[in-house]
Amino acid sequence: MLISTGPESTVLPAAPGRRGARLRRAGAAAGQGRTRWYGWAAVAEIKPFRALRYDTERAGPLEQLVAPPYDVIGPEERGRYLEQSPYNVVHLTLPDSEEEAGRSFRSWREQGILTPEEPGFWALSQDYVGPDGVARTRTGLVASLRIEPYAAGTVLPHERTHRGPKEGRLRLLRDANAHPEPIFLLYEGDAPFDVPEIAPELETDGTRLWRLQDDTLAEAFADRRLLIADGHHRYETALAYHEELGTPESGYMMVVLVSSSDPGLMIFPTHRVVGSVNGPNPTHGDIGAALRDLEAGPRDRSAAVLYRRGGRISLLHGEEGQLDVELVEAQAPKDVTYTASIDAAVAAVEGERAEGAFLVRPLRVEDVFEVAARGETMPQKSTYFYPKLVSGLLFHPLER
Numbered sequence: 001m002l003i004s005t006g007p008e009s010t011v012l013p014a015a016p017g018r019r020g021a022r023l024r025r026a027g028a029a030a031g032q033g034r035t036r037w038y039g040w041a042a043v044a045e046i047k048p049f050r051a052l053r054y055d056t057e058r059a060g061p062l063e064q065l066v067a068p069p070y071d072v073i074g075p076e077e078r079g080r081y082l083e084q085s086p087y088n089v090v091h092l093t094l095p096d097s098e099e100e101a102g103r104s105f106r107s108w109r110e111q112g113i114l115t116p117e118e119p120g121f122w123a124l125s126q127d128y129v130g131p132d133g134v135a136r137t138r139t140g141l142v143a144s145l146r147i148e149p150y151a152a153g154t155v156l157p158h159e160r161t162h163r164g165p166k167e168g169r170l171r172l173l174r175d176a177n178a179h180p181e182p183i184f185l186l187y188e189g190d191a192p193f194d195v196p197e198i199a200p201e202l203e204t205d206g207t208r209l210w211r212l213q214d215d216t217l218a219e220a221f222a223d224r225r226l227l228i229a230d231g232h233h234r235y236e237t238a239l240a241y242h243e244e245l246g247t248p249e250s251g252y253m254m255v256v257l258v259s260s261s262d263p264g265l266m267i268f269p270t271h272r273v274v275g276s277v278n279g280p281n282p283t284h285g286d287i288g289a290a291l292r293d294l295e296a297g298p299r300d301r302s303a304a305v306l307y308r309r310g311g312r313i314s315l316l317h318g319e320e321g322q323l324d325v326e327l328v329e330a331q332a333p334k335d336v337t338y339t340a341s342i343d344a345a346v347a348a349v350e351g352e353r354a355e356g357a358f359l360v361r362p363l364r365v366e367d368v369f370e371v372a373a374r375g376e377t378m379p380q381k382s383t384y385f386y387p388k389l390v391s392g393l394l395f396h397p398l399e400r
Helices: 075-084 098-111 163-176 232-245 287-296 324-330 342-350 365-373
Strands: 052-054 114-116 121-129 135-146 183-187 202-204 207-212 226-230 252-259 271-276 301-308 312-320 334-339 356-359
Touching: 098 114, 098 163, 163 232, 183 365, 226 232, 226 365, 232 252, 271 342, 287 301, 287 312, 301 324, 301 342, 312 324, 334 342, 342 356
Parallel strands: 183 252
Antiparallel strands: 052 114, 121 135, 121 207, 135 252, 183 226, 202 207, 271 334, 271 356, 301 312, 301 356
16 A cells, blocks of 8 residues: 555655665675574673773863763764873773873773772663753663574664774774763663662763662663664774683773663664755645655655755655664665754755755654664664763773
8 A cells, every 4th residue: 555645755665676775784795685683592691790981080070071972972072082181081992103102001900090890780770852952851771781693582783883993993892892872772671670769970061870779670671772872983982802812801881771672762863965966846835845745654664854955845755674874875865964953954965065855754763773683784864862961970991
């Protein structure tokens, strides 16, 4: 059955040979041409870990020491963080050289800038206002996770990675022998812990950490499947480093685990701003009406709004089982950039910096899990988990 709103929608054909631009196969190596279905035989193993943290009496205020993850920091922002403090975490996550990061990390430990904690889990809480203007709180657990190849079915990816970033991260791991920032994973089911109703041990800009003394947490995660939300490159780098080093300690990494049912967990859409596109005839004269029709459409069938100058607005519909971002990819747009803001996407078109903008709906968490469980990956920038984790609160050395 084709979904249509009469003259105000365009049903597009599937891309040849892809079952409606179906999802890419992460497990299909060259020449296999089949989907890898990940099983659930493997058991997720988490444990408390002996974290390092800043001694703020020596290093300075925590606000001057932390930063976002390395892969969302641009050159100008990096410069500001480096100037902010000689001990800012960016000196480790985005150094001038990996050798320099290793020297800095060892020096900070020797000077007492970083001090060890007793082994433990940590509860993490992040207050934020999303791109939609709504205030929320997201809660997670900071733990040390035993890393396994994807084929084991313990940890699942949903995005493809690129070789370049992993090479740099691997050199950094070799020189520092530590994870300077956590990656972000999801799990299904309710959280098996509560945030303590006491003052946090660490706090900065809406992010708070509490130490947890709970011996049952590791067991609570033994039967849960984990999905990488952010940190695919770093996870695969950790696997490569463990294969090189082969020590028990190198087989673990620092993660933040967030329940898929956490009320503060949101996936925001990433709209596509394009330099060149061949689109269908207009279906709407008003962007507001087009977006309302987009939201009202069934979620089991792909849809997107294509905005072009001169009031040319098209509501596109694809196939059942196809993601909105796959529908966009099937249009073969050129010179694609990304934004979470509809206003910014429209402004780029009206300012003649782009020919068009594809506006999409946010993915649901269950969609991401379903794709990952089939061993398939999504187009680039399909998910936008917000806010990003804060780097520099805790460090995970890979030693006894």
